[in-house]
Amino acid sequence: MDEFNDNEIARLLRLKRYEQPPPGYFENFLHEFHRRQRNELLRQPLWRICLERAHTFMLGLDARSLTSYPAAVTAVLLCAAVISLKIYQQPETARVALQNPPAISIPANTEGEWNLASPVATQILRTQPVRSFNESAQTHRAAPPRYVLDSVPVSYEPTFRF
């Protein structure tokens, strides 16, 4: 039978192994490879060499460890955010407490009920000035405006007016 069967086709194809490059080709191949590599390196701009090195370095890293890094960084950032919030919130509240509370916390009707335990400075801060600015300006023209009232006694003895 003249028709090629599967076996004959396989045999024919195996004969293609005898197609060989010119003698010395394989011996010179490595030299040619080195030469091309050197030429390619010389042709490339510096940024591309750096990029390739970085790419190769990234490829060399273990993928498992690479995935754990973002998780670790996120956890550290979250902890840092929580801690910084706690730290910065504390002084903030303390400062607010010093500035505002006397006016808010002490009711108006307790004005006459001062005692020694009450911080004087606090009371002075919250007290309404007895004289208006204009009045004060009339009596003490040269002096700067004062908010510490003259009418508030240093002692608790009644003052005498004539």
Next chain:
Amino acid sequence: MDQPRTDPDQELVKRTQSGDASAFDELVIKYTPRLYGLVYNMTSNHEDTNDLLQDIFAKAYKAIRGFRGKSSFYTWIHSISVNMTLNFLKKRGRRFQLSLDDVDASVHNDKEFLELTATSSPVREADLSELQRRLNEAMMKLSDEHRAVVTMFHIQGMPHAEISKILRVSEGTVRSRLFYANRQLQNYLDEFRKNPVS
């Protein structure tokens, strides 16, 4: 049952990964003849094969740090070679000329060649260069994917399992491609049977 085999190139690969370029040179020397055969039989052009082979080893050298050893180096470098050659063939299209290597004279001593010339009249009547030309033309009429399978199985003698790993397709796909390619080759060579000397 398949036993996990250690990669015979593991040591050379590790040395290359740690920066020893001479270890990669050894891999180049070891695999050049085999990969040359693979690329040459897919392109049927010596010059293209030479350029492609240079590019293949250059790419492999750049990528070897990322090689984790999940497959053998043999499979890995063959995958690179086949993929790069298929990409090249897509770009080259139909515009090419056969640039065939000489058939080694030792073929005349090959047992299979002797049997073929004794039993098959087309082979007996044609001279060797004509036979080579017809065979290569028939190969080039196959699709690139079919030619890759035929090259690896018939010419390089790789088992189906290895081919399926390299091409990342199932063994069934490899077998069906082989079957189809054989039918195609039979049809193309049928003309040669009818008219052995053209």
